[in-house]
Amino acid sequence: MRKKIVAGNWKMNMNLQEGVALAKELNEVLTADKPNCDVVICTPFIHLATVAQFLNQDVIGLGAENCADKVKGAFTGEVSAEMVKSTGAQYVILGHSERREYYKETPEILKEKVQLALANGLKVIFCIGESLEEREANKQNEVVKAELEGSVFNLSAEDFAKIIIAYEPIWAIGTGKTATAEQAEEIHAYIRSCVADKYGAKVADDTSILYGGSCKASNAPELFAKPDIDGGLIGGASLKCADFKGIIDAWKK
Numbered sequence: 209m210r211k212k213i214v215a216g217n218w219k220m221n222m223n224l225q226e227g228v229a230l231a232k233e234l235n236e237v238l239t240a241d242k243p244n245c246d247v248v249i250c251t252p253f254i255h256l257a258t259v260a261q262f263l264n265q266d267v268i269g270l271g272a273e274n275c276a277d278k279v280k281g282a283f284t285g286e287v288s289a290e291m292v293k294s295t296g297a298q299y300v301i302l303g304h305s306e307r308r309e310y311y312k313e314t315p316e317i318l319k320e321k322v323q324l325a326l327a328n329g330l331k332v333i334f335c336i337g338e339s340l341e342e343r344e345a346n347k348q349n350e351v352v353k354a355e356l357e358g359s360v361f362n363l364s365a366e367d368f369a370k371i372i373i374a375y376e377p378i379w380a381i382g383t384g385k386t387a388t389a390e391q392a393e394e395i396h397a398y399i400r401s402c403v404a405d406k407y408g409a410k411v412a413d414d415t416s417i418l419y420g421g422s423c424k425a426s427n428a429p430e431l432f433a434k435p436d437i438d439g440g441l442i443g444g445a446s447l448k449c450a451d452f453k454g455i456i457d458a459w460k461k
């Protein structure tokens with residue numbers, strides 16, 4: 209059975225003290241009132257080692273928001289997958305549209321990152337999703353399929369099992385515009401069919417596909433009720449304990 213997951217993507221928010229305070233609050237709240245799904249927080253690199261020391265990782269997993277496409281060496285400012293893993297983190301987000309757009313991460317670069325993350329024992333939350341222009345031209349299926357083919361469909365079935373897919377329509381990220389539950393379900397089902405074509409029905413059935421893009425406590429229950437939506441990747445609403453908990457609790461409804 210595939211996992212239900214709610215993952216937070218803090219992005220470039222919160223200094224060390226603020227981040228530690230939020231992680232502590234979440235740790236307390238979710239240890240006291242156990243979630244009905246897997247919960248992950250993906251934080252800036254600088255938080256990882258500190259947060260890993262106190263986080264109850266049976267209840268909350270920890271992840272990075274990126275890692276390098278090189279193993280090690282003279283790459284000033286980069287953080288390798290091995291370094292991420294050595295902090296105690298277990299996950300890494302790769303392929304986020306902000307990385308693709310602002311930092312020019314190509315499918316080839318992402319393919320390298322995915323391989324290095326897996327080689328270092330990290331689980332990958334791999335993001336795909338179309339722009340508004342592509343959606344208006346009805347090209348969303350083409351776009352998500354190409355993103356899968358470009359960076360993760362080269363993996364063996366065994367490695368692909370360590371991938372969590374996050375479908376995030378770019379037009380819904382941080383905009384307050386959520387895809388309707390029907391729109392999201394339609395493309396999630398399509399994504400699952402692409403996985404089935406490539407790896408077979410069993411692998412497709414076991415793959416968690418998260419929705420991301422202005423997901424909040426008010427719309428999460430409707431989204432998560434859909435058969436092919438296995439949870440969410442949450443940006444803005446992961447920055448406050450009550451907001452994030454509200455989305456996690458959608459799995460209890």
Ligand code: PGA
Pocket residue numbers: 217376380381382383420421422423441442443444445
């Ligand atoms: P948002 O971001 O929830 O703030 O729209 C989601 C994401 O980019 O992962």
